[in-house]
Amino acid sequence: MERTPLIYIVGTGRSGSTLLDLMLAADPHVTGVGEFSNFTDWVKQDDPCTCGRPVGACELWGPILAAVPEAAEVDVSFGVGLRRQLSRALRCILGASLTAEEQATARVNHELLRRVVGATGSAYVVDSSKDLGRACLLYLSGRFDMHIIHLVRDARGVVFSRSKTKPREQFVRERPDFAERAERWPERKRLRPTGYTYRRWMAFNAAILAVGVTRWRRHYRLVRYERLAAEPERAMAEIREWLGLAVHVAPAEAAIDAHNIGGNRMRFKPVTEVRVDDEWRRSLGKGPRALYALYGVPLVAALCNVVARRRPAPPTHGA
Numbered sequence: 001m002e003r004t005p006l007i008y009i010v011g012t013g014r015s016g017s018t019l020l021d022l023m024l025a026a027d028p029h030v031t032g033v034g035e036f037s038n039f040t041d042w043v044k045q046d047d048p049c050t051c052g053r054p055v056g057a058c059e060l061w062g063p064i065l066a067a068v069p070e071a072a073e074v075d076v077s078f079g080v081g082l083r084r085q086l087s088r089a090l091r092c093i094l095g096a097s098l099t100a101e102e103q104a105t106a107r108v109n110h111e112l113l114r115r116v117v118g119a120t121g122s123a124y125v126v127d128s129s130k131d132l133g134r135a136c137l138l139y140l141s142g143r144f145d146m147h148i149i150h151l152v153r154d155a156r157g158v159v160f161s162r163s164k165t166k167p168r169e170q171f172v173r174e175r176p177d178f179a180e181r182a183e184r185w186p187e188r189k190r191l192r193p194t195g196y197t198y199r200r201w202m203a204f205n206a207a208i209l210a211v212g213v214t215r216w217r218r219h220y221r222l223v224r225y226e227r228l229a230a231e232p233e234r235a236m237a238e239i240r241e242w243l244g245l246a247v248h249v250a251p252a253e254a255a256i257d258a259h260n261i262g263g264n265r266m267r268f269k270p271v272t273e274v275r276v277d278d279e280w281r282r283s284l285g286k287g288p289r290a291l292y293a294l295y296g297v298p299l300v301a302a303l304c305n306v307v308a309r310r311r312p313a314p315p316t317h318g319a
């Protein structure tokens with residue numbers, strides 16, 4: 001069996017994964033498929049791909065679905081949930097084998113994604129599902145040649161981003177052709193207590209660090225959102241070198257023609273410029289700032305910084 005080259009973005013929500021996904025997919029040798037864990041839901045509801053056509057009628061996904069009929073029965077997501085993710089992280093560290101059911105799910109994921117590589121001629125597919133348990137099971141399946149990018153954003157930025165609600169109506173005003181389908185989209189912007197967000201941020205990032213450092217090693221790379229957004233060209237040049245891709249910078253707008261599944265609504269708009277979203281520095285309240293230290297978040301953040309800096313000097317890329 002030939003392993004399918006897969007770039008997997010792992011991290012907590014609101015960490016900039018859509019931005020990174022679009023920046024990666026701006027490379028002509030890379031195809032982004034979005035949050036692929038949502039694929040089964042998308043197929044069931046025949047929701048629109050970012051090309052605008054329903055998945056079943058999309059020029060990329062239509063033929064692939066016809067070639068992989070199991071995709072209609074098997075949920076490719078593996079399921080989510082904090083406990084499940086942490087137990088899978090532990091299994092990954094221990095190098096445990098998959099159950100028969102997990103193997104079957106991994107096989108359908110592989111059948112679909114290897115056809116994306118075949119249809120597009122890409123060197124890599126990007127799955128920005130973010131889910132740690134999924135990353136662990138895909139890795140353990142041995143069906144993918146994985147490059148796992150752990151994207152970390154300052155927890156205070158995540159908390160602030162969660163506190164802002166962007167109404168669905170605003171999106172529908174911009175894209176009225178999606179009005180009917182947007183009705184069925186889950187309300188993703190549920191408000192969570194600040195402490196909940198901090199605890200989850202710590203649990204996930206610590207678990208990802210542990211698997212990355214002990215098991216994934218050279219297949220693993222920690223990228224800070226703040227650095228990616230502040231120095232996009234340099235950060236992307238380093239990532240491309242790690243991936244073995246030719247070092248060049250393509251305009252991010254190119255990615256808008258992609259066939260992405262699920263995720264952030266930013267996918268439906270072109271990326272015109274990259275800048276750091278650090279509004280939390282001005283607008284985050286005193287409560288969440290105090291909790292940040294009380295919960296001990298700076299400790300995990302410091303560990304992340306140590307691993308992020310553990311890199312050779314960036315190559316000069318002639319730009």
Ligand SMILES: [Zn+2]
Pocket residue numbers: 049050051052053058059060061258259260
């Ligand atoms: Zn499409």
